[in-house]
Amino acid sequence: MKENSFVSTDDIRSAFSAAMSVMYREEVPAYGTLMELVAKVNEDTLAANAGLRERLQATDSLDRISEERHGAIRLGTPAELSMMRRVFAVMGMYPVGYYDLSTAGVPVHSTAFRPVGEASLKRNPFRVFTSLLRLDLIADEILRAEAETILGERRIFTPGAVELTLKAERQGGLDRADAERFVAEVLETFRWHDKANVSADMYKRLHDAHRLIADVVSFKGPHINHLTPRTLDIDKVQALMPEHGIAPKAVVEGPPTRNCPILLRQTSFKALEEPVSFRADGGWKTGSHTARFGEIEQRGIALTPKGRALYDRLLDQSRKIVRPAADGSNAREYEAALATAFRAFPDSWAEIREAGLGYFSYSLTEKGRQTKLPGRRELRALIADGLIEFDPIVYEDFLPVSAAGIFQSNLGDAAQQEFVASPNQQRFEADLGVAVLNEFDHYAGMEKASIEACLNGLTAAVA
Ligand code: OOG
Numbered sequence: 223m224k225e226n227s228f229v230s231t232d233d234i235r236s237a238f239s240a241a242m243s244v245m246y247r248e249e250v251p252a253y254g255t256l257m258e259l260v261a262k263v264n265e266d267t268l269a270a271n272a273g274l275r276e277r278l279q280a281t282d283s284l285d286r287i288s289e290e291r292h293g294a295i296r297l298g299t300p301a302e303l304s305m306m307r308r309v310f311a312v313m314g315m316y317p318v319g320y321y322d323l324s325t326a327g328v329p330v331h332s333t334a335f336r337p338v339g340e341a342s343l344k345r346n347p348f349r350v351f352t353s354l355l356r357l358d359l360i361a362d363e364i365l366r367a368e369a370e371t372i373l374g375e376r377r378i379f380t381p382g383a384v385e386l387t388l389k390a391e392r393q394g395g396l397d398r399a400d401a402e403r404f405v406a407e408v409l410e411t412f413r414w415h416d417k418a419n420v421s422a423d424m425y426k427r428l429h430d431a432h433r434l435i436a437d438v439v440s441f442k443g444p445h446i447n448h449l450t451p452r453t454l455d456i457d458k459v460q461a462l463m464p465e466h467g468i469a470p471k472a473v474v475e476g477p478p479t480r481n482c483p484i485l486l487r488q489t490s491f492k493a494l495e496e497p498v499s500f501r502a503d504g505g506w507k508t509g510s511h512t513a514r515f516g517e518i519e520q521r522g523i524a525l526t527p528k529g530r531a532l533y534d535r536l537l538d539q540s541r542k543i544v545r546p547a548a549d550g551s552n553a554r555e556y557e558a559a560l561a562t563a564f565r566a567f568p569d570s571w572a573e574i575r576e577a578g579l580g581y582f583s584y585s586l587t588e589k590g591r592q593t594k595l596p597g598r599r600e601l602r603a604l605i606a607d608g609l610i611e612f613d614p615i616v617y618e619d620f621l622p623v624s625a626a627g628i629f630q631s632n633l634g635d636a637a638q639q640e641f642v643a644s645p646n647q648q649r650f651e652a653d654l655g656v657a658v659l660n661e662f663d664h665y666a667g668m669e670k671a672s673i674e675a676c677l678n679g680l681t682a683a684v685a
Pocket residue numbers: 293294295296351353447488517620621624625626628629632
């Protein structure tokens with residue numbers, strides 16, 4: 223088969239995220255309501271802010287602004303994780319980053335499968351936060367063995383999904399008909415099953431060990447547990463949710479409201495209690511399960527390791543003063559403590575750049591495009607002379623403390639469990655089958671390439 227008859231991996235990913243969106247709206251109607259609210263707030267925000275509209279037009283595609291940016295799943299075994307990696311690769315999604323959630327009382331570790339490279343991210347940035355259950359953190363050995371047996375027997379991929387993934391690997395891509403079938407087959411893995419794999423009794427034992435274990439082990443597959451569109455004003459959507467009949471989590475995760483947004487802010491609506499049938503002698507027994515929710519995100523600049531260390535320190539500092547309670551009773555105090563702590567984080571792009579806290583993409587100004595220099599000069603001087611300008615590079619990854627907050631708010635408000643922090647990236651990568659990519663390398667590479675292009679542009683054609 224000729225290579226040019228293959229559909230691009232970006233197109234397969236776009237088709238997949240669109241199909242997931244349709245499926246999830248059907249499965250979780252409150253999510254459809256959230257999408258409508260987000261679209262409305264984004265529209266109002268753009269109407270009130272011509273400058274923002276113009277910037278987004280230049281750097282982004284405005285018509286896709288309110289679409290899904292990520293989803294999340296939780297897997298049960300190393301074999302599921304490594305196969306999932308191969309499936310995502312067919313859609314141009316690769317594992318970036320390692321997140322240890324054990325410190326936050328959630329027995330998983332995770333990565334995010336996402337497109338890498340500017341062009342692919344622009345075409346469709348859809349990513350999936352993917353967690354692997356850590357049965358090693360469960361004290362009860364008998365229950366652990368039982369859970370392993372149950373997980374070992376399930377098959378989360380359809381034969382068609384496996385066959386087409388192997389075909390894509392063999393050929394180096396899929397043609398249109400195969401790509402369409404691939405999307406339909408892979409979608410099955412993410413579908414909700416209201417018939418559990420286990421009895422009500424087993425469900426209860428798993429649930430008592432940890433709610434998350436019940437969510438992973440009791441079902442036929444790793445149902446998508448949320449999808450997340452992008453909002454241009456997260457505070458507004460958070461405030462408007464109750465009016466639309468959806469209950470938001472207590473606080474927005476991540477940095478406080480700022481002039482210059484950094485990293486990622488997220489909030490969600492609480493998971494719904496849904497009817498489930500459990501296996502029973504010769505039939506089914508009805509019960510319920512709480513897992514699926516909706517989330518929104520607002521992204522800001524990617525921080526350098528220095529900027530990230532400052533962020534982590536300030537977040538930690540504010541949480542030492544007030545820890546957000548799940549019931550929202552101290553939400554105002556938490557927001558105030560967060561805002562106070564983050565006064566130490568510069569809030570103009572120029573200061574953030576000069577302090578080396580964030581990554582920027584550099585470009586020639588109109589004046590720069592008309593100037594030719596005999597030799598290279600320092601970036602700082604070229605900026606001062608108005609030849610080069612800079613825009614923040616958007617953070618495309620996740621934050622472990624925020625992710626833990628999202629997990630927690632959807633696991634119910636019951637007493638939190640403590641685990642001893644035990645990151646195990648090596649084990650995760652062995653299970654995954656490859657090493658995860660380093661997020662900082664990605665941003666540093668983009669920044670460096672943009673600087674090189676500017677310097678070449680300024681000195682080219684002089685000879
Ligand atoms: C994943 C929670 C993490 C995020 O946006 O940080 C997450 C989960 O609940 O499975 O999606």
